Amino acid sequence: MFHIYCPHCAEYREEEEFHASGQAHIARPLDPEACSDKEWGEYLYFRKNPRGIHHELWVHAAGCRKFFNITRDTQTYEIKEVYKIGEQPSVVAQSGNSK
Amino acid sequence: MSDLTVAVPEEKVASTKAVVMNQVAGPEVRAESPLYHADLDSLAKQGPRKGGVRLRENKLLGHLTLRCNPNNADQLAAVERVLGMALPLQPLTSVEKGDVSIRWMSPDEWLIIVPGLKAFDVETRFRDEMDGHYSLVNGSGGSTVLELSGDNVVDMLKKSTPIDLHPSEFPVGKVVSTVFAKSTAVIRRTGEKQFELVIRRSFSDYLWLWIQDASREFGLVVDA
Amino acid sequence: MTQKNRLQSGGRIDRSKPLTFTYNGKKFNGFLGDTLASAMLANGIDIVGRSFKYSRPRGIVAAGAEEPNAVLQLGATEATQVPNVRATQQELFNGLVSSSTNGWPSVETDLMGTIGKMGGSMMPPGFYYKTFMYPKSLWDTYESMIRKAAGLGRSPLESDPDTYDKINQHCDVLVVGGGPAGLSAALTAARSGARVIFADEQNEFGGSLLSSKETLNGAPASEWVNAVVEELRGYDNVMLLPRSTVNGYHDHNFLTIHERCTDHIADIAPAGQARQRLHRVRAKWVVLATGAHERPLVFANNDVPGCMVANAVSTYINRYGVAPGNELVLMTTNDSGYQAALDWHDAGRKVVAIVDTRQNPKGDRVEASRQRGLNLITGSAVIEVQGSKRVSGVSVAPISADGNKVTGSVSKLSADTVASSGGWSPVIHLSCHTGSRPVWNDDVVGFLPGPTVQKQLTAGAINGSYSTSTALFEGLNAGLKAVAEVGLSASEVMLPKAEEVNEGAPMTLFHIPHLKPTSQAPKQFVDYQTDVTAAGIEVACREGYESIEHVKRYTAMGFGTDQGKLGNINGMAVAAKALNKTIPETGTTIFRPNYTPVSFGAIAGRDCGALFDPERYSAMHKWHVARGAKFEDVGQWKRPWYFPKPGESMKEALNRECLATRESVGILDASTLGKIDIQGKDAREFLGRVYTNAWAKLAVGKCRYGLMCGEDGMVFDDGVTSCLGENHFLMTTTTGGAARVLEWLELYHQTEWPEMEVYFNTVTDHWSTLTISGPNSRKLLAELTDCDLSNENFAFMDWKQTTVAGVPARVFRISFTGECSYEINVQANYGMHVWEKLFEHGEKFNLTPYGTETMHILRAEKGFIIAGQDTDGSVHPFDLGMGWCVAQKKPFSYIGKRGMAREDCVREDRKQLVGLKTTDPKVVLPEGAQGVLDPKAPIPMPMVGHITSSYWSANLDRSIAMGFVKGGLNKMGEKVFYPLADGTVVEAEICSPIFLDPKGERQNV
Incomplete structure (x- = not known):
């Protein structure tokens, strides 16, 4: 069970207070109508499944109800950092090391 | 009856235009708090008077959820004018003055609890005093307040929530929204051995059962 | 009973507190401070079980969590049965009742033992896989036999009285x-x-x-x-x-x-x-x-009761005052093992010999043994044990310096106990x-x-x-x-002075050689609990298993409830030798939670019985219970399903409820619907982005139905949203979708459109929703409110703030039944009051409470969908024939719009929701039935879609159904066939799903 630092509540909470909401930084295309079916399909369905550093969207569902991002190592389950929506991660996968 | 009460003149809060309604019926109407059917009053009269955990339902209070911008000085000032105290801006803190209390719920959300008959007045005054983008929602029927205290109150709570309740981590005044048994609760410490739980109406029977069960080894005293 | 192995003094037991316990129906005595194991040993109980595969008698081997054999069944009554208890970890209490778990018919005389002996060489690893897999049809028979014969205890048949x-x-x-x-x-x-x-x-x-x-x-x-x-x-x-x-x-x-x-x-x-x-x-x-944990050594017949790990012998003597035998032979590869012989000797029992595999042991304990005059045999090993139900003697022989072979003649020693130490893990x-x-x-x-x-x-x-x-x-x-x-400063701690013991170097040896090759020598056990032998591991290696992980799975080594605490390293050593590798080269051994078995009770905790899962109640729940409602689980909510009168069947109740609602007035507790308060100047625009239809022009005082789709264009929730104020809306969601929808709105607001000025708050629990529906609903409501309920003042899809039965209320004239209908919302503290008042005044209108089932029937008569029943995440609004609810001109590309336009979504032969009338009106199709166009087609028939909703309609005096049919919207009047599991085929005609009042006149009256 993860121990997650909520950047809004400013303390660690147990995983059962949170919901995972998939990969982070999946921006909705600004003009969906201009997307080809392929592009729209990629936005909808295609997600990374890296061994190692991964950026995830979580929500503090039973707490402040705010969404935020987590950078997590999918191998060791270490949470490297948490950061708010709109911010960029400081810990990123080495190039070529993301698969 | 008027069809619609828009409590504030249109021109003043063009940005809000929300409906405020006095939802409290007259005294001739029986109001049933979420734990009405548990008949806590009888338990308080007939039940045990000694035990490690004490419970009281502070019922039929006014529960108002305020959402606004903590960086908007005008809005913060308006809150002070209406409630006579400043919004707690530090995460997980609460303030209390007289019969009004405010709990930080989220960076842009606070739970204000006032006496039940004051809710409409407070709502109306907010609409009078506060400009800009915010929301104020009356949730009085949807939740209730439990006051839990006693020598074993922490032991009982530890069975129920994963929150660390050690005084170094959870001082008086701290408030958290968290998991409670298989439901949720807003937990606030009101004394060394005293806590306040705000729980949802539909889960209240379950939580009442839970609290009785989790308190069994310490003894549960119901206060009226 | 005498405790024949109890020493006169010593141990941490309280000899002033004698206790009685039962093992396999016989009474024994022990003392406070005993474990069940130490008390059994004190009483000279040698056999504690029969082995899993070969059914060999087994005794206590260890003194802690690592014990593989003394895994007992506990419990004085059926309800208090506990399987898989390690006797070495169970403290003795007065009246403890225990039994061995795997002797059949008893541990002393075991039928399977004979089979095991006979089958010895016929039961290689993988024996069960190889033997009992064919013919497959007989596996059930084999399995029940094997489980009866083997097994490690049983679960109780009555519920556990403990918390x-x-x-x-x-x-x-x-x-x-x-x-x-x-x-x-x-x-x-x-x-x-x-x-x-x-x-x-x-x-x-x-x-x-x-x-x-x-x-x-x-x-x-x-x-x-x-x-x-x-x-x-x-x-x-x-x-x-x-x-x-x-x-x-x-x-x-x-x-x-x-x-x-x-x-x-x-x-x-x-x-x-x-x-x-x-x-x-x-x-x-x-x-x-x-x-x-100390490792036992692997040698022939090392499982005969009386064989123990050396440290366990010391523990029983020093901690429990029990010498588990009279004549000890100790075999060790290291100095620490000597302690068992020293303690044995000091307890006044006979040390027959210390057999050290090392040629020239040195060290304080070796010296102490010599000083006590103990018989030290070096460079040798116990290569075999004699005895069946208890050790009777051992064969000792010199071995080579590398420990791989026997180098000299065998001598026999009399002994009843063999302690061994191969070092520690x-x-x-x-x-x-x-x-x-x-x-x-x-x-x-x-x-x-x-x-x-x-x-x-x-x-x-x-x-x-x-x-x-x-x-x-x-x-x-x-x-x-x-x-x-953790940021604290350390305080001073003075450590006590411990005895310094000089130890000689240990010998790295796990598997003791025998005169015969391993495959022909008597069994040399590695894992007692799963009956894995050194020969079995060699077979696995010979059959091509090279990784220890594969060897473990093939032989079952380490798969017992003890997780192979004693045997895993020995097994790896045997495999390494067979594969001519080092131990680390064969792999490693990983342990998984839990370290020792945990009872289900502890895992469940208080989350059982009434507390297993929260039951959510509305403010009128007690009324429903008193009225005898049958309940249905909707998420965690308990919703009235139907309200049978005494003696009434479900069908009779439903027919009555359906007819009463359409003929006069019915009432539904709709409080469980999700309700979200939405405020802010961008609230309206936000609604337009999350619903498929238009919201720009919804006036204050008006309500509108909306469909919510995912980005893929598929419907995931629906409900009515009302405009309370210019910037203030009340959204309703399905009962099950309330939390999901709120999180969905927050997700888009927080991550995609944070610039929009809008706030969402749940008010689901705050409002009680009492829905009265039917031609007399207006008359009923009029008795409790002074609001002008005329169609002119209060039309369909309007809402009004008023007072009902003295309680401030918001009344929404919306309808899920197709009748004139009012959803009365009052603060939940007053829900029961208003509900009861409605019944006080409703008697003359035959006000009839109905539950979710009648609600389903009434809405199906009108062709209204239920998200989650008629949708499954793969249907878009057009599939549902609800294109009218999809705006084409909204400037913003709302959620679902692009998804609906994908190539696959615009196919004409998609499965589409239609009404279905069975040719025989009395036949109610089962929900889930698959339709085919040609019932005579060869199996597998091409399926064209399934039934999603199907009911008996008392109002129409016939069955009605909704379901998906490929291209169904263009197949009105055509026939679909539903072959059922019982071999019958039901014929149905495709029709509009609106079975009743197609023009919608009843709700507008």
């Missing part, structure tokens, strides 16, 4: 293990003021110090232990958890501790007390001081739980904890540091490190 508890804990430092390393770590952490949890699986702290005669500061070690425990007990910041096994080490320093609160007191916990408690601990730092289980791979260490001759990302420290024997002085020192260091890491 169990779960509790959440937080600490700075969790110290696991109460031996010398753990004690010094806990003391150091505690003195610094850190919040410490100190857990040990035994009934008292002290670990290895409890079972030896060693001294600290020149006094018995227990004096120091007592002083430390007393000091710890005095600290508010320390929680002592004896009888508590740290069973799992999970992510981010989350650990589970299984505390047995009353298992040592009685068969049932004293009133008001939890029998066991599962502690869920979040620790900032963890100190693992879990010690080591650090208890690294917990460190493995989070994925850390252990590392082999040649000096320790064992695996040590590997690198980890957890905030974990180790101290003592888990590091291969076996001397007491080193363990104490490492514990101190771990304590200092932990408190420094």
